[in-house]
Amino acid sequence: MAFFFQIFLAGIAAGCIYALVALGFTIIFKSSGVINFAQGELLLLGAYLVSAGVSQWHLNFFLALFIAIAITVAIAVAFERFALRRMIGRPAFSVLMLTIGLDTLLLTAVIAIWPDVLYAPAAPYSTTAGFDVGGVHITINDIWTIIVTGILCAALYAFFRYTRYGLAMRAAALDQEAALAVGINVGLVNTFSWAIAAAIATIGGFFLAAHLSGVNPGLGVIALVAFPAIILGGIDSVLGAVVGGLIIGIVQQLTAGYENTALIHLFGQSFTLTDKLGPSFDAIAPYLVMLVVLLIRPYGLFGKRKVERI
Amino acid sequence: MSADVSATPPAGVASRRAADVTTRLLGTSRRRVVLILALVAVAIFFSVANDDQFQIVNVTMIYAIAVLGLNVLSGYAGQISLGIAFFMGIGAYTATWLGGTPPTSPRAPVGLGLPFWIWLPAAGIVAALLGALIGPTALRLKGFYLGIVSLALVVIGVQIFKNAAFLTGGNSGRGMLPPAFGDTPINQQNDLFGIALSAGQQFFLVIAPILALAALFVANVMRTRAGRAFQAVRDHEVGAAIMGVNLFEAKMGAFILSSFLAGISGALFASYNVHVDPNTWDLTLSIAFVAAIIIGGIASVWGSLLGAIFVFALPKVLDVYSLVPATGIAGLPSGDVNTVIYGLLIIVFLLFEPAGFVGLIRRGRLLALRMSERNRKGGEPTPAAAGADPGGDAEIERTRLTAGSDA
């Protein structure tokens, strides 16, 4: 049982990181209808900047984090302002392609600036420490990941719920023209949502690097796993992003934990998942969960159906 | 236009038009001239190109077949898909199963060593059948949901390809034979009717006609009943249904045709590379195809070809005939500089022309049309001149894949 809880806890921590990535997607999608394929590389850049800030530029961690957020936000905002703004009303596919272009540029830039295979992560706490509670070893890293994600979600909730800007963003997401008509600066709202997404990506990047104990060019692929999370939750739902992320994280870790040990008894045979489906089945488990959910709810757990009018 | 309504058409009009009722792909003499010039250019290329150039052109043509397929599904029928790589993989493995070397050891993957003309169509058919099997589930979904589910297909596909070692060779992949003229595989220097042909030339002779046929087929579909239904479904599902279009049938048709073309492309790809790696059929490949249809032009056969050139040939051209010094710029290797240039090209191009190359061409054509319209002073005003702008919203909107993107 300790093993189960151990892995379950890891699933929650991993789920928090997925949730952070998924949140970035959802916030941008809701405000401007754009699927940002560059989200993964914004996270990558954020992770590198935090690491470089501490180990190359010898800054205090929080200063490094602040500078990293500032830079990724500046890039995201500039991209929104100077590229995406010109694409308003353009085909969604073309806009998507633009974000893929940004993705390529960011990745190439990161590799050019930081050519080594691996960089040390930075954290204000020991990323390799942990303590024991009833046979379950809890890592400091997991604790901080869960706490910070929780705080971020609560802060975002409060922001959307209680502030003028949050209200403006919700309104603009629901009906752009009506938002314009009441005087909401929809352009600013879009810029703002990119800024929030970039900031969240940087924080997600920091945690991801801390969990992997290294910053490397492959961190951006996490965005691929965030896709099932956002679809599972419903693409236009902030709550869905968080719930989807958690479900994906837990499913993935439980699969990884049991796929090559737990025996399945079927038709008089005993075998493990790995025996029948090959190693690393956990990599595709999130997609299977997503497929099952979509078969039952074609718009995700919290998504809304679009009505086509005639 | 009221004058028009009240006038009973002269008796001759209807019958004259009746004779002129087919939309001709080569309807105008100018188009015919363009086609002939293009063919001459192709023939000259064929004669003088070296292996480097054939390499780029042949691979691009193979990809172009799948780009056409994706354009059928996403461009014409409006169903966003990132799953094209999966169906290419299916085609490739069908081809290796039927056309691969018969195994010499018990651990080697299966292969029946059948000839080209069997495995190539079979690859398309198997991919199409699988499309027919998956379609009913996938096509329940719309827009980005469908897109992401098709992405799942690719991820799951790679896992299957990695583990079905009896067919795919597992992680290390497996070999495949190239088509053969007689007994000699065409990736060797070969004599055909007494003329020595290089490997590049022989592949060209195989691939180019297949691509031409695929393009002609798609163009034909799109100007007949099924293709009109695809496009109606893309533009407005409810409207299409009211006009009698069976949405399920139309979407499935597009899905199956698209899978078929992807399968053909995958099979050719496998035999061209003489090796198939399970990691080939991943998301990166699918995204490249999406890029190709966007940059080339949504819902256009020519756009598919141009898009394939931009996405698959241009980076190679940049690499081979690079303006960037081999030592790179500012410490960045030249390959990375080319990647940056390419990424910027995509962004700049889409900012300038969101409808892709086809949009560019159309825009040019309309400009010419409007100028000639202006010159024809006193002539009868056409509705295009009197009313709305043909080059305006409608053209740009063509590339809109609705997809719930207007949230």
Add this chain to the structure above:
Amino acid sequence: MATRTALTARVISAFAILGVLLAGCASNTGGGGGTIKTGPGVDASTKTITLGILTPLSGPVAAPIGIPLTHGIETYFKAVNANGGINGWQVKLVEKDTKYSPQDAVTAYNEIHNQVAMLGESLGTPPTVAIKDLAASDHMLVSAATLASSLAREKYLILVGTPYRLQVENAFDYIVNKLGDKSPKTGLIYQNDEYGQDGQTGYKEAVAAYGLKDVGQAAFAATDTTFTAQVAQMKAGGAKYVFLTTTPVATAGIIATGHALGYDPQWILQSPAFATALVAKQSPVAPLVSRAWVVSQGASWGDTSKPGMAQLLQDVQKYAPDQQPDGFFEFGYTEAKVTQAIIAKAISNNDLSRDGLFNAFESLKNVDLGGLLPPLNYGSSPDERVPSRDNTVYAIDPTQPTSVRDLSGDFTGSAAQASKF
């Protein structure tokens, strides 16, 4: 409509005929001459041999691996050419960027395969796997920077060093036979690809050969954000030794996760699982990784007791003065030495055609690498294609130039000796 189809058909057939006719004047075959038998990439008039180099020169793998390794090859042949070449033959390199992608490797191969005598380099398992069948159909020798044992069976591939599979077996031979720890609890964490599979094969053979108590073989995927599930399995099973067939990126995460979970077994790293960046000063995992072992082979950088290393340092000083100590540079340099031996043998056989080079390769015995690697042997059966079966287990030691310290000395374990390919 009928006329249209007919027209199209006519045009297409006309085009085909036209193309074929014009093709006649296009094809050309390279002419040879002289007494020595030559083939593509060999110019007897200028006594130049052209070698192809397929290597990642851009993308993420370029800076840490592709560029230094290629540098090693370049440096070696610069020195050879400056010293009069190989029996008077100069070596020319044609480099193509593969970006570590199989597709790009195939393209690059097709671009250069007619202008080179052999490939002096194909870097990485996936790109090499992608081109091996093409190379075989061209009778093209390929010196591959990979130690995947499945590739050792390939007729035209030249491996330089002991395959991954045997590395694992030798590591456990060290534990059981040298340290005398009989039937210990062991585990394996591997990445889900060709390389990981090779490690797993070796691990399974080792479990059988040495009576290890296997607690589990856990795979992970590139998209995993945490290694808790894999490490927790090892911990739950109580594995004392855990072998990692990973890349440095995952190595760091796995070892750190273990420590955070209160689990510090003896980690043993496959040679590619280690990189000096892991023990860099700022790295929080440096103290943890420093307790791990890595199984590899060859001379340590700066060990001038080995004549090969002394020569290398001299060549570096002369032809690549900016080069920092680097294992991949050393590997490329060593590979080039093997290539040089093949060419020299082919010249002495008076046959520089592709088949001549191949025959030279098959008959190479005891290639002396001056201690950079133990002498290598090649032959014609799959088992003989494994150039060596010996390894060294190193302790990780950041104070050394290449961050490793010899623990076991060079040896061949019993399982590795018996292993069949």
Add this chain to the structure above:
Amino acid sequence: MSDTTTTPAQTRTQTNAQAPLLAVEGLTVRFAGVTALSDVSFAVQPGELFAVIGPNGAGKTSLFNVISRVYQPAAGRVIFDGQDMARLRTHQTARAGIARTFQNLGQFPFTTVLDYLLLGRHTRLRSGILLGGLYLGPARDEERANRAECLRILDLLGLARVRDLPLGVLPYGLQKRADLARALAMRPKLLLLDEPVAGMSLEESRDMAAVILDIKEQLGVTQILVEHDMAMVMGIADRVLVLDFGRVIAEGAPAAVQANPDVIKAYLGEELGEAPSADGASPAETAP
């Protein structure tokens, strides 16, 4: 073509003798708590030009959406040509013989006018992807025959010159007309016209009205007309149904409906509703 539309002569004689072509019985439609139609019943005779009017939001378009099986009614049924429509899916209504024009245009902005008509003939064509893609034999013949047919319709409606232009670039009036042509191309038994002259100038409206009358008299196609333009409805319809807030408030000949006080109230409000007599032109006088 194997059309079974009755000739004008037949319809005239059979109007009252036959069973209704379309019978709507006790139809109720609700969405999200709002009742769009409530217990609506009426019958349309073959060959009839039947109009449905009512203020905005009265449920007219909802009625069409139920008939063409876009909406599922909460209660009631629709019998068309002796067949319960509940058994059909949306696309099957077209094959059953119901065509419809759209109130809002712009759904198919890139389709050329001729292709739009051919799309309208979708149910009358047979060839699938394979035949179409090869463009051989039957597919080619069928395309030719149908193009010829569509071109005749375009000629009749004065759209021949714009046949190759995309709908999106046409002026509004021509788009409306092209839409009607498309519906007509299907050669339906029942034609649903959803605000065919909305947004048109008087002259364009007159042209459209003339076409509608031609369709009725020369082709004998039964039509249901939903329209705001009272003048046009009163001028050309055989019978008029008035909806207000989803309920039928009047049904009958135009003249009778115009005189109905409930109708006057719904349309004019009370104050102006009383005014007409002061102007001297009573509705009855203008009826034919």
Add this chain to the structure above:
Amino acid sequence: MLAVQDIEVSYHGVITALRGVSIEVPDGATVALLGANGAGKTTLLRAVSGLLRIHDAAIVRGSILFDGQRISGLDATAVVRRGIVQVLEGRRLFAELTVDENLRTGAIAARDAAATRRAYDRVMDLFPVLRERRASVAGYLSGGEQQMLAIGRGLMASPRLLLLDEPSLGLAPFMVQQIGRIISEISASGTAVLLVEQNAQMALAAASYGYVLETGSVVLGGPAADLARDGSVRKFYLGLHQEKQLGSFATLRTTRPERRWTLE
């Protein structure tokens, strides 16, 4: 207060929707804009409120002055800040937000917290029913309540000019009359109203002045009372008494151009 001077508006750079339209809204007045579908009424409102841009339309000639200052060309947010708010046709509430939240969105552009509070109280006084339903999600309100909320939301920025687009659309007659009364109240409290309406009777009752638009041009303008008495307005907008036009349709049955329908 508002002076629209000879403006021409085109969509997508080509389709001309307004040609040379000039209207004026005096301080505190209610002005009605009548016209058929597609006459350009909504376009005129968009031109004033700065909403043309998202419809890919622009003013190509003429100018719009508000208190003598040029506002044509400003973006929508700036126009709201100047004191002009448009209430869109079809209410366009933020259906998933509550009544209170919808009202708060209306005040986002306003910077004066005290004024916002006053505006809120005024809305609640004007529409007591909204007070009861403050916490309800807007999408669940009835049609009339939604229209009130839409108007209330428009008033939250304390505008000096309110642009109302078809407020009676789809409402029951008694509700239409109530909306008419509310418009009068708003106007009486000092906010000018520019009202686009198909219900000419309600509009002319609420307004002091009116214009009639036809295919993008003003064809008639004058005091509301005069317009209400004007025969052509009565006929055109009530559709019942147009002898000439109705006659023209009626005669179609017997006299229309002959056309041979030769469809087989």
